[in-house]
Amino acid sequence: MSHELTDAQRFFFENNGYLVIENFLASPHVAALRGALAESIEKRREHEAKGLPQTGMTQIHGDKSTRIFYILGDHPLFLELLDWQPILPYVTGLLNQMPHHHASDAIIEHGTDLMERPMGWHIDGHDEGYRNLRPIPLLQLKIGYYLTDMTAGGQGNLWLVPGSHTAMYDPNHEDLQYPYEYPGALEVCAPPGSAILFHNALWHSSGIFTKPDGCREMLYYAYEHPWMIASQEHWGYPKDFYNAQLSPEQRKFFHGFVFDPPEQRWG
Numbered sequence: 458m459s460h461e462l463t464d465a466q467r468f469f470f471e472n473n474g475y476l477v478i479e480n481f482l483a484s485p486h487v488a489a490l491r492g493a494l495a496e497s498i499e500k501r502r503e504h505e506a507k508g509l510p511q512t513g514m515t516q517i518h519g520d521k522s523t524r525i526f527y528i529l530g531d532h533p534l535f536l537e538l539l540d541w542q543p544i545l546p547y548v549t550g551l552l553n554q555m556p557h558h559h560a561s562d563a564i565i566e567h568g569t570d571l572m573e574r575p576m577g578w579h580i581d582g583h584d585e586g587y588r589n590l591r592p593i594p595l596l597q598l599k600i601g602y603y604l605t606d607m608t609a610g611g612q613g614n615l616w617l618v619p620g621s622h623t624a625m626y627d628p629n630h631e632d633l634q635y636p637y638e639y640p641g642a643l644e645v646c647a648p649p650g651s652a653i654l655f656h657n658a659l660w661h662s663s664g665i666f667t668k669p670d671g672c673r674e675m676l677y678y679a680y681e682h683p684w685m686i687a688s689q690e691h692w693g694y695p696k697d698f699y700n701a702q703l704s705p706e707q708r709k710f711f712h713g714f715v716f717d718p719p720e721q722r723w724g
Contacts, residue, residue: 460543462550474622474659482650493532519570526562552598558710559679559688566613568671581657593658603651604674611667615645622658
């Protein structure tokens, strides 16, 4: 597969606010990431139960469903995805030639835990999703990696409203609670290894579960412009993470002041 942003993909993204690339990660890579995620989730849940300090939040929803934040230091495979070469042409082509890291998190969800969960429609970004900048510009590019088979719906699949990143007002949230009936709403169904990229102002939500055996595992990475200081995650990692674990190329994704001593640079 060619990992270059095409004119057709750029046109689709700019008009629809999202882009799905199926089978973006190879099967062995997906399997390795799933193993890393299971290991990280187990450790995070244990730390949460014991009240031990963690780099980022851990949200536990039932017996198995968990969401963890600030994952770059949890496993080398998660850090590797930060500047994974096949994704960079899309990040630099759609957002900025010198992107900065904004956020990272991982999700494991099971229908047995979440059959009653409602939709949670929102847009991303600080200041209430940058609503004071209507129309809202592309300030953050989020990338989700599907680690499980989501070709069937009703497994907590990501939902979105194509083109809603250009809207000048918010949709009716009561209507959005019934996504299968909402005109234009799209359930993103894709095989494992697929990547979805979307605009910060695109209305989206994790979906409802319609069957108990449904399962969703995803990794999320978000990037922002280098002149933005909008990421709380930059303050969350220890100095050892910045000074000892990052490669020279990965250091470019963070502000210079997080290092010890600070680096004088813009990009």
